[in-house]
Amino acid sequence: MKRLLRSLCPAVTMATALLATGACTVDSSERPLTVFAASSMTEVMQELALAFERERAGTRVRFNHAGSQVLRLQIERGAAADVFVSANREHAESLAGAGFADRVTPVAHNELVLVVPLENPAGLNTFADLVRADRIVIADPAVPAGQYTAALLSRAEEVMAESFGTRVLARVVSRENNVRLARAKVELGEADAAIIYRSDALSGARVRAIEIPLDVNVRAEYVAAVISDSSHHEQARAFVEFMLSVGGQAIFERHGFSAGVAS
Amino acid sequence: MKWARASVLSLGFLLLGLLVVPAMALLVAASPAELAQGVAHPLFGPSLWLSLRTTMLSLAIVVVCGTPLAWWLASAQGWPQRLADALVELPIVMPPAVVGIGLLETFGRSGLLGGPLELLGIQVAFATPAVILAQVTVSAPFYVQAAAAAFRRVDPDLLLVARTLGQSPVGAFARVAIPIAMPGLVSGGALAWARALGEFGATLLFAGSLPGTTQTMPLAIVLALESDVRAAIAISLVLAGAAVLLLLGLRLVAGLRPSDDATSRSKLS
Numbered sequence: 001m002k003r004l005l006r007s008l009c010p011a012v013t014m015a016t017a018l019l020a021t022g023a024c025t026v027d028s029s030e031r032p033l034t035v036f037a038a039s040s041m042t043e044v045m046q047e048l049a050l051a052f053e054r055e056r057a058g059t060r061v062r063f064n065h066a067g068s069q070v071l072r073l074q075i076e077r078g079a080a081a082d083v084f085v086s087a088n089r090e091h092a093e094s095l096a097g098a099g100f101a102d103r104v105t106p107v108a109h110n111e112l113v114l115v116v117p118l119e120n121p122a123g124l125n126t127f128a129d130l131v132r133a134d135r136i137v138i139a140d141p142a143v144p145a146g147q148y149t150a151a152l153l154s155r156a157e158e159v160m161a162e163s164f165g166t167r168v169l170a171r172v173v174s175r176e177n178n179v180r181l182a183r184a185k186v187e188l189g190e191a192d193a194a195i196i197y198r199s200d201a202l203s204g205a206r207v208r209a210i211e212i213p214l215d216v217n218v219r220a221e222y223v224a225a226v227i228s229d230s231s232h233h234e235q236a237r238a239f240v241e242f243m244l245s246v247g248g249q250a251i252f253e254r255h256g257f258s259a260g261v262a263s
Numbered sequence: 264m265k266w267a268r269a270s271v272l273s274l275g276f277l278l279l280g281l282l283v284v285p286a287m288a289l290l291v292a293a294s295p296a297e298l299a300q301g302v303a304h305p306l307f308g309p310s311l312w313l314s315l316r317t318t319m320l321s322l323a324i325v326v327v328c329g330t331p332l333a334w335w336l337a338s339a340q341g342w343p344q345r346l347a348d349a350l351v352e353l354p355i356v357m358p359p360a361v362v363g364i365g366l367l368e369t370f371g372r373s374g375l376l377g378g379p380l381e382l383l384g385i386q387v388a389f390a391t392p393a394v395i396l397a398q399v400t401v402s403a404p405f406y407v408q409a410a411a412a413a414f415r416r417v418d419p420d421l422l423l424v425a426r427t428l429g430q431s432p433v434g435a436f437a438r439v440a441i442p443i444a445m446p447g448l449v450s451g452g453a454l455a456w457a458r459a460l461g462e463f464g465a466t467l468l469f470a471g472s473l474p475g476t477t478q479t480m481p482l483a484i485v486l487a488l489e490s491d492v493r494a495a496i497a498i499s500l501v502l503a504g505a506a507v508l509l510l511l512g513l514r515l516v517a518g519l520r521p522s523d524d525a526t527s528r529s530k531l532s
Contacts, residue, residue, distance in 0.1 A: 069489045121372075135389060137471065142490035173389035174471025177486055185471065188364075189373040190388050 199256035301497020310483035333410030359464025393470035413447020
């Protein structure tokens with residue numbers, strides 16, 4: 001028994017030490033500003049944070065990226081977030097309605113584009129060519145990008161050809177949980193085409209983007225909200241204002257987003 | 264030393280608590296009405312049926328191909344076996360998403376076998392066979408390891424006796440080694456099946472997600488999480504409940520199997 005105990009000792013000490021460091025609450029003034037942002041904003045948020053940290057010395061920003069719905073769930077369950085940047089207004093508004101978040105502010109817009117692999121096996125050149133693709137990947141209607149895609153396809157039915165949307169849907173081989181997964185299928189050459197956000201097309205090196213006509217395209221809106229019980233209220237508000245500033249909007253545009261303030 | 268025993272045991276129970284409490288919390292979080300709603304959710308039926316079909320098929324493949332492999336691994340201890348033993352573990356240590364990319368690079372359109380397969384008119388990615396391949400890859404190591412361990416415990420003398428009584432090598436294997444190793448085979452199979460049922464990462468990348476074709480229960484749960492958390496919890500509970508029932512059933516069957524030397528010997532006559 002003694003031997004067993006002795007052999008367990010290091011393990012127990014280590015486990016206790018781990019627990020202690022994990023449980024030890026970091027002084028809130030040292031804790032970085034925590035931003036929960038939709039996964040489609042991963043790169044643009046990194047750059048926004050760097051610029052924000054340069055502007056306000058001593059401030060540090062860290063991120064938690066996931067689908068907007070998952071982020072909303074985490075915040076509802078008490079995750080320590082300071083700012084929520086959502087890919088759809090509904091999730092932020094419902095948090096605000098339940099008292100979890102303050103005023104909801106639009107910060108950027110995005111549009112959908114068609115992406116094809118660089119080798120372009122199906123030989124697509126315009127959006128209308130999409131019906132020629134064998135394997136199309138879209139986002140599932142359960143996520144914001146999928147809802148925008150559904151809206152886009154039903155507008156295409158009206159504007160382009162009666163059967164366009166149905167013909168495209170018949171070629172859909174996968175409905176992904178998020179736009180990045182849809183893009184990955186094209187990057188790997190497995191899918192002939194995917195409908196994704198322009199910003200994601202821009203950050204993917206191995207895909208070629210094909211524009212979708214303006215009369216068919218839909219506008220995706222990104223909104224930000226400061227979390228009500230944030231311990232960094234002032235900093236959180238400053239970060240939202242920074243996203244809306246000329247410098248912040250320029251960063252958004254460099255990443256394929258368009259201006260957040262309705263033009 | 265009573266206190267020492269108690270304190271060491273309490274560490275074990277702490278772990279047991281961690282394993283059980285999340286499932287209990289799920290149970291508490293869902294009301295019967297919500298459970299009924301989850302079962303009625305459009306994602307539920309097709310994904311349950313697909314998961315059952317594919318996991319049964321992948322289990323069959325794992326057992327049919329894994330049993331001879333495990334026997335070979337257990338039969339000798341040369342360097343080929345030791346190397347293969349380590350290679351079998353590869354899918355366990357690799358993150359499932361990496362396994363998925365590996366499968367795409369193998370069976371995908373631009374993968375190693377993609378060209379020949381395309382010529383034969385076989386499309387694996389984005390189709391149900393991709394789901395099964397992903398499940399087989401991630402679950403087979405659990406079965407093969409358990410089966411090899413079980414075969415190693417089979418006394419070689421018994422096989423020798425069977426041979427002297429006129430059994431062919433295959434006959435001796437089937438009528439002596441398999442019955443003796445059966446409890447290990449069953450629990451390995453149960454573990455493999457459970458792993459296949461929960462398979463998510465490799466399927467997501469390799470098979471995609473299309474209701475009825477490639478969208479298994481774990482994929483449906485993560486998707487439901489994006490729109491309706493309650494439905495996701497309800498579907499998870501049903502999945503967990505089905506898994507617990509099946510695993511308990513298998514344990515029961517394994518426990519009842521006659522596996523002592525006397526019965527296996529009597530079968531020879």
